[in-house]
Amino acid sequence: MELAALARRRWRMAIALSALMVVIYFGFILLIAFDKPAMGARLGPGLSVGIVLGALVIVLTWATTWYYVRWANRHLDAAVQRLRDGRS
């Protein structure tokens, strides 16, 4: 793969994952802003929808970083190495 194509591919991945984080976090915030009763609904003793979703935001943040690191370790590093070798 040529360099410009790799740069585009990395950019698309970066934008997609950033947009995903925006959707996850602002989805959480807007739910709190516009539907407080739903967020306060109880799922069981000591557990509300809001707490579960908040914890889920944290877990999804981890999952997003894990996904990118795995993608970069598998695909980005190999492509960068090929480009470097091809040049020297």
Next chain:
Amino acid sequence: MSAAVPTAIGQPNLTAIGFFVLFVVVTIGITWWAARRTATTEEFFAAGRAISGRQNGFALAGDYMSAASFLGIAGLVSLSGFDGLIYSTGWLVGWPVVLVLIAEPLRNLGKYTFSDVVAFRLRQTPVRVAAAFGTIAVISLYLIAQMVGAGNLIKLMFGLSYETAVMIVGVVMIAYVLFGGMIATTWVQIVKAALLLAGAALLTLLVLAQFHYSPTQLFAAAADRYGEAVLAPGKLVSNPWDAVSLGLALMFGTAGLPHILMRFYTVPDAKAARQSVFWATGLIGVFYLMTFVLGFGAMVLVGKEAITAVDKGGNMAAPLLAEVLGGTGLLGFISAVAFATILAVVAGLTLSGAAALSHDLWVSVVRKGHADHAEQLRVARGATLLLGALAILLGIAFRGQNVAFMVGLAFAVAASGNFPALVLSVFWRRATTAGMVAAIVSGTAAALVLVYLSPTIQVDVLHREGAWFPLKNPALVTMPLSFVVGIVVSLLRPEAAALEAYDHKERRMILGEQ
């Protein structure tokens, strides 16, 4: 302090002083060790680029987990329950953005500061001056919040005078940075992060042990005592625009904080920079989950009344919880950890400010890049002394002021001034010198002016009736403004040399130095 609340907080606590002195002795030892390894600017500013990804992950977490987030979020949760989670998540969600957009390009393109990256194919002088302005604005706001917090905290915990506390923090921090540079600062951050995480984990275990190791039993006990409302959103997000604006500042501000960005230069390559964010995100997420449990633990085991009796804002919730669970010994340990936390954060801030003053302004602008290592180091150390003195003065000048908003403001300035210019200059071929300078200056200035006109200053600090600008945090307006200004000015003032050099910049961004 209410007589009804028997607590050792506010009296000199021998365990706290013992642990704190131990921390200072160990970290000064680290500084002495680091000083012998700090002979070049690369060592002073970037720890010789020899920090591993995992080590840098701990150091990033150390830079990021301030006493404000430990004591502040635990306090907020202890008084209002669920609402604290809104802050915890906000402070975490910026990290994937740092990872995918910033960390690797920054490591591949820059040397010591984020303006290296913005100025890469542009004219040095204007970009460096603008970026140094953005850096110093963020650093000063952050330093004020930390120093005032330090003064108040130490006064409350150790019974020392406010000025003494500020002086101790200032002098020890200057010692770390002046002699040990980035090597000492990094290891102080690592030690602090490990201590803070261990302290929080110990408290969390002790809390959960009382509830059969079940967080939901803890939450249920809180709901029994204070009503179901503690598990539901309260007053924090009453205006959705305010919430979205603060959210934007937190999410994109992290990617514009100079002391965080500088850490990516301490690792050997882009892969290690990537690993370090992975570690940092994991550690910081665990930390915020623990503070949530600690807040509820304090609510149930200490009680809201007892917490507000010591500090109205709830900042002493975690230390009070420690005292209930483990007596003055554990209180002392947690107090010392909180003190150490502030010390480490201000050291990181000061070092990044010193890099902006010496590397960006002195070496690149005044000397046009022609300064030998000895001179660069001299200027860097001079800048460290200057900023350390400034931090002490700011801490004393803002004594008694309500500075809780300043961290939020620092994030807003970082998201509006630094982040747009960084993204545009790295990923947009047609970015120009004029455009990036305009983006940094307009974003930073607009954020500062709008905060002054907002309820944050007009109502909360100046006690006026209303405010001209409706949002408490300006990022919703100022971050898009900075992007638009950067794009429009770049298109109006094209720069042939910058356009041509983009291919070179892109190659270096992906492949690194070859």
